[in-house]
Structure formats: structure tokens, C-alpha cells
Amino acid sequence: MILSVNYEFLPKQRTVRTSQVMDLFGIDFEQGRHVVAEGLELPVEQGSILCFTGDSGSGKSSMMRAVCRQIEGVVDVNALELQPVSLIDGLGIKVTEGMALLASCGLGEAHLMLRTPAELSDGQRYRYRIALAISQQPAWIVADEFTATLDRTLAKVIAFNVRKICDRTGIGFLVATTHDDIVSDMNPDVHVVCRLGDEPDVVCRDENVKKKGSVLAGRSGSVKRPESTGRILLGGIIDRTTSASSSM
Numbered sequence: 134m135i136l137s138v139n140y141e142f143l144p145k146q147r148t149v150r151t152s153q154v155m156d157l158f159g160i161d162f163e164q165g166r167h168v169v170a171e172g173l174e175l176p177v178e179q180g181s182i183l184c185f186t187g188d189s190g191s192g193k194s195s196m197m198r199a200v201c202r203q204i205e206g207v208v209d210v211n212a213l214e215l216q217p218v219s220l221i222d223g224l225g226i227k228v229t230e231g232m233a234l235l236a237s238c239g240l241g242e243a244h245l246m247l248r249t250p251a252e253l254s255d256g257q258r259y260r261y262r263i264a265l266a267i268s269q270q271p272a273w274i275v276a277d278e279f280t281a282t283l284d285r286t287l288a289k290v291i292a293f294n295v296r297k298i299c300d301r302t303g304i305g306f307l308v309a310t311t312h313d314d315i316v317s318d319m320n321p322d323v324h325v326v327c328r329l330g331d332e333p334d335v336v337c338r339d340e341n342v343k344k345k346g347s348v349l350a351g352r353s354g355s356v357k358r359p360e361s362t363g364r365i366l367l368g369g370i371i372d373r374t375t376s377a378s379s380s381m
């Protein structure tokens with residue numbers, strides 16, 4: 134897939150104040166565009182994970198939106214409508230499958246499964262959105278601000294589980310985050326590093342592996358497990374996820 138993403142410099146609405154700013158910075162009406170990417174080649178394959186990282190404003194969301202315009206069957210976790218029913222009811226799948234899925238998204242405790250989305254914390258609600266998106270088994274799930282509302286240990290666990298779910302179900306993921314600490318746990322097929330004022334870098338997992346001559350490349354069972362957190366509840370998530378994997 135070839136991506137070109139750019140925005141016109143000039144304001145949509147011209148006012149006296151916008152003209153003054155343009156004068157002050159020497160911007161005239163013919164002048165340029167803000168280029169995020171120009172003719173960037175991105176290998177987008179069904180069932181893969183593309184992870185966009187970079188500073189705020191570097192173009193992660195813009196790039197993801199551009200990819201979404203060229204693929205089909207996309208569910209956006211941030212656009213999902215949450216019904217005022219318990220989490221386990223809202224998924225609309227078998228109870229055992231629902232429990233396993235919620236556990237893999239860090240919602241493995243019974244008292245959480247029985248709550249409605251409105252009764253969750255922001256971070257819990259985000260995790261529920263991911264579970265809900267997965268329950269719909271779309272071709273692609275897009276998650277902007279991925280794990281931004283989560284503590285970093287939990288974020289890494291969720292990233293690790295997303296990799297496993299991708300490998301197991303064939304659902305593709307497009308995720309964007311300023312926190313690149315999740316990249317090693319998620320082990321994306323394509324890592325797009327967006328840069329302020331420069332073209333993004335594209336790092337492909339297979340190429341990476343080839344370059345390093347490593348055996349990390351396998352599509353399953355090769356993902357590095359996050360280090361033990363020592364937190365009982367998080368440990369529970371990992372344990373439950375392990376047993377959940379077989380039923381999904």
C-alpha cells in the first residue's frame with residue numbers, strides 16, 4: 134500500500150487574526166502543505182499488526198486513517214457504541230468465550246464482568262472496547278491512543294495478549310500510541326515510527342529478523358512474555374489468558 138498524507142497549511146477560515154499570524158510568519162497564500170508522508174510504501178497484509186508510534190502531532194492518527202481508507206472490514210474501538218448492559222451480556226457470545234475474552238483484556242474479575250460499561254473506570258472501559266471489538270471478529274481493529282489510559286505494566290500485558298489474539302484469530306490490528314514501551318510485547322508485523330517534520334520510518338518484523346538472523350520470526354509461540362509484575366490481579370490476567378487461549 135502506498136500512502137501519501139498531507140494537509141494544506143492555510144486555514145479553512147481566513148480571518149483578520151489568521152492573516153496577521155500568516156504575515157508574522159511570512160506565510161503567503163500559495164504556500165505549501167504539511168506533509169506527513171509522501172509515497173510511503175507500507176506492507177499491509179490481512180491478519181497482521183501495524184503499530185504507529187511517535188510524538189504527539191507526528192502523524193500517527195493521520196497515517197492510520199489513511200490506511201483505513203484503503204482496507205475493508207474495520208472496527209474502530211473508539212467508535213463502538215456501548216450498551217447499558219453487563220459486560221458479559223454486551224459481548225453477545227457464549228459465556229465461557231466471553232469470560233476468556235474479558236480476561237485476556239484485563240477484565241477477568243467476576244465483579245467487573247457483571248458491571249455495565251458506565252460503571253467502569255476509563256482504563257477498564259477502554260479494555261472493554263477492545264474486547265467488544267474482538268468479539269465482533271472483524272477483519273481489522275483500529276485502536277488510536279492504544280492503552281493510553283492504562284498503567285504501563287497492564288498496557289504491556291494487553292499488548293502481549295493482542296499479539297496472541299491476532300495470531301490465533303487472524304484479526305488484523307492497527308494501533309497508534311505515543312508509548313513505544315508496548316512495542317516489544319506486541320511484536321508488530323510493521324512498526325511505523327512517525328517523526329515530527331520528517332518522513333516516518335517503517336520497520337518490518339520479518340526484515341528485522343532476517344537482518345539480525347534471529348529465529349524470533351515465527352507467527353505463533355514466539356512472542357516474548359512480559360516480565361512477572363508481582364501484582365496478584367495482573368498475574369491472574371496472565372494465568373486466565375493462558376487458559377482462555379485454548380477456548381478462543
Ligand SMILES: Nc1ncnc2c1ncn2[C@@H]1O[C@H](COP(=O)(O)OP(=O)(O)OP(=O)(O)O)[C@@H](O)[C@H]1O
Pocket residue numbers: 140141167169187188189190191192193194195196309311327
Ligand atoms: N484535518 C486536519 N487538517 C489539517 N491538519 C491536520 C488535520 N488532522 C491532523 N492535522 C495535523 O497533522 C499533524 C499530525 O496529526 P495527527 O493527529 O495525525 O498526529 P498524532 O501523532 O496522532 O498526534 P497525537 O498523538 O497528539 O494524537 C498535526 O500537526 C495536526 O495538526
